[in-house]
Amino acid sequence: KKKYFIAARMGLIQRSKIRELFERASKMENVISLGIGEPDFDTPANVKEAAKRALDEGWTHYTPNAGIQELREAIVEYYKKFYDVDVEVDNVIVTAGAYEATYIAFETLLEQGDEVIIPDPAFVSYVEDAKLAEAKPIRIPLREENDFMIDPDELLELVTKRTRMIVVNYPNNPTGAVLDKKVAKAIAEIAQDYNIYILSDEPYEHFLYDDAKHYPMIKFAPENTILVNSFSKTFAMTGWRLGFAIAPSQIIKDMVKLHAYVIGNVTSFVQVAGVEALRSEESWKAVEEMRREYAERRKLVLDRLKKMPYINVREPKGAFYIFPNISETEMSSEEFSEWLLEKARVVVIPGTAFGKNGEGYIRISYATSKEKLIEAMDRIEGALSEVKG
Template sequence: MRYKKRKYFLAGRINLIQRSKIRELFEKARKMKNVISLGIGEPDFDTPEVIKEAAKRAIDEGYTHYTPNAGIPEFREAIAEYYRSHYRIDVSSDDIIVTAGAYEATYLAFQTLLEAGDDVIIPDPAFVCYAEDAKIAEAGIIRLPLREENDFQINPDELLEAITKRTRVLVVNYPNNPTGAVLTKETVRAIADIAEDYNLYILSDEPYEHFLYEGAKHYPMIKYAPDNTILANSFSKTFAMTGWRLGFTIAPKQVIRDMIKLHAYVIGNVTSFVQIAGITALRDRRSWEAVKRMRHTYAERRKVVLKYLEEMPHLTPFRPKGAFYVWAKIDPELDMSSEDFANWLLENARVVVIPGTAFGKAGEGWVRISYATKRGQLIEAMERMKEALSGL
């Protein structure tokens, strides 16, 4: 008996999300020789040895099984200890869930808080995952422009104007990716007050909290709006643990309970021995000494990039006070879009930078330059860019 060949269709929701322009540029660069990438947002350092040794010991000690969905209790307590000691914030381990990086934290938060027809306010420019996660949650997206004249901070007055009766969530990401901006304490307090007044949740994504320059300080949103904040954080940047996929979320009890419920069906639990390594990362002074060295190195690289850019034609840098990126403005007289400029630089200087439009429409006219790259390569890339741009 013959059967008719059936057609198979993908779920429509998969067509809502777009492929990252960052990855598209990397794939193009991968086919070319002698390319230096200043694009990827990943520390070039190895994970501190003390953390790696802790993971190895954990495997030998039998941490190879399931853990509680929310995470190993001792690890969650270590996270709570960190916020109590570092920021003087009283956090309960019961309000913490261990996630597969901050990526999963964002997904869980949006799926838990948003329904079809709800609105989420997302800054523009902003990291790429927020808008795509919002689409999967079938939420409306309101983009809030971050302006150079305001040092790329959220403007509380513009935030008030953006709020609708359907607004449920506001995304905050500082130190900021891609601009490197930080929030003043006054702005943090203003945002917190608005969230409380309008009954909004704030998804505050804070993975760059330890990479600050020129005396800048980080003010965790949860300190100022504890009942409204879902704090997402990650070990990826702080401890150079991107491949470990280790993060966490702190949220009000009613939110964390439902996030755990969803997390249980998404991945069950984060890898057991990775969580044990996370305890060492937070509690061992040697891991924090490594963070201090990384911060010092980033600060030196930042100086190098800013010095070159300030002397380079056709690019004007914004001075970042956080993260490990420089947000640079393209000379309007070049009459090039951000994507055209990034592609031109790749072809003519063999250097990868990320077009600002990868982070939203307000990123047009800008590029993101990562200095999470060895000093020698960084200088070589700057020289190439300077030579290529001088010929325009």
């Protein structure tokens, strides 16, 4: 905590631009938000029931520091069943979401001055985690013409003696890109050759469209990978704060120390509900229903955006985000987002919130109802029709 305040005082922790925009929007009437990065669905009923039952069954006590045994076993089974990946219980730590898993991985593995390669654009917390760990973030650009994929040649050029970690996040927030298998293998090889950790943050793994597939990085570099995952997006459980990391057992041991003594364990009945989520067919049926709904919304938004002037968009194959190029409007990402809020009362996130390479883009989240999405598309189209007279 002390470290956090020191970092804040030094201006290391920037106020999130996303939050700023949300705050302004919250003071306005009749606003539609396409800025939200969380599912608008309810947690599957069987998972909620399991939590209630767990309370009645006495799951009100302290839990083992690395997580309850049964949940760790369910996570092991899950990786075998879905991806044919073999891990053991002592490779798993249960955390308060992917946020905590990432934070403790950075703190555990990085020392002052270590370099960590972070994509640009990327989910906002990686750079902040790096700063808290006193490591140096080195940004690797993700480019639209390259489908927002990490370029292994560029990665190789950025590797120095101090490089300790690379962050990989597919399906990607904010671009919606999914991981290319060849690229995954190339990143794995570089990590193995240069003794670099891969922090692979994979909370959107089940939201895939068209023919897209997900490849957990741990499949390609099991000794180097810290896989981070979460129940938040998959089962619409953001408020439950349940996630986990999988890594070599010595790393997990070190992560457990920080987790147990600094942060504290995840609530016991929440962990029991996590077992139900992973093991029951009912919850997986609910996941597939959510995925189908996202797929319909994605199509709806893409069809509309493609017809709009000044907007250029590629079809992202994963997560629930679209990252259109708005540079033909001759506004910067921030100008465009502010203009859209004033003009159309629609919230989108400027691409630059995710790194300077996000300039020229906005992030649209379709984790909101079709009705609202249609209304938002009408409004954006109306606003754009007035650009340049």
